Amino acid sequence: MLRVGVMVSGGGTNLQAILDAMENGTVTNARVEVVISNNPGAYALERARNHGIEAVCLSPKTFDSREAFHEAFLKKVDEYDLDLIVLAGFLVTIPEAMIQKYRNKIINIHPSLIPSFCGVGYYGLKVHEAALKRGVKLTGATVHFVDEGMDSGPIILQKAVEVLPGDTPEILQRRVMEEAEWKILPQAIHMIANKEL
Ligand code: GRF
Numbered sequence: 420m421l422r423v424g425v426m427v428s429g430g431g432t433n434l435q436a437i438l439d440a441m442e443n444g445t446v447t448n449a450r451v452e453v454v455i456s457n458n459p460g461a462y463a464l465e466r467a468r469n470h471g472i473e474a475v476c477l478s479p480k481t482f483d484s485r486e487a488f489h490e491a492f493l494k495k496v497d498e499y500d501l502d503l504i505v506l507a508g509f510l511v512t513i514p515e516a517m518i519q520k521y522r523n524k525i526i527n528i529h530p531s532l533i534p535s536f537c538g539v540g541y542y543g544l545k546v547h548e549a550a551l552k553r554g555v556k557l558t559g560a561t562v563h564f565v566d567e568g569m570d571s572g573p574i575i576l577q578k579a580v581e582v583l584p585g586d587t588p589e590i591l592q593r594r595v596m597e598e599a600e601w602k603i604l605p606q607a608i609h610m611i612a613n614k615e616l
Pocket of ligand 1: 427428429430431432433434463507508509528529530543596600
């Protein structure tokens with residue numbers, strides 16, 4: 420049974436997709452042991468509690484230094500003896516020590532077809548604003564391993580989504596979530612849990 424930790428910062432729709440997929444059998448041999456957020460108001464924490472999953476908030480703002488937060492963050496994660504860490508809309512930089520200790524055990528969902536519209540400054544709606552500004556006809560989502568760079572680790576899965584006339588960043592974001600993110604993130608976890616990767 421793959422022990423999974425999910426890191427969140429916002430609404431948690433990707434977390435919900437993971438939990439639903441585990442419940443309906445789309446994802447097997449994996450279990451979410453803990454959900455950790457930097458944001459006490461993240462609805463994702465509520466989603467975890469509703470599923471009887473430990474929901475932990477670790478806010479950088481409550482630590483005297485970034486180093487102290489990094490140390491506490493890694494210590495907390497280590498408590499759960501995780502096989503896989505899933506970044507599902509997590510807006511905090513992963514400490515170097517955690518990347519080293521959990522190399523090839525941290526995956527992230529990014530709302531574009533990497534290498535397009537990724538890296539510093541490309542997160543949330545900004546990604547879709549850039550895609551619309553560039554005028555691409557296809558965008559999508561990418562699941563990749565996390566390394567020391569930003570959105571630069573080995574790509575695991577991608578799924579393309581059409582950009583339609585009249586799309587706003589919000590409409591496009593929703594379509595990318597529904598048609599791509601909520602499918603390929605659970606799929607990647609299933610592949611890892613069943614040694615298909
Ligand atoms: C998603 O758009 C995801 O692609 C990005 O952050 C957002 C998270 O949304 N990484 P949610 O918290 O899973 O609803």
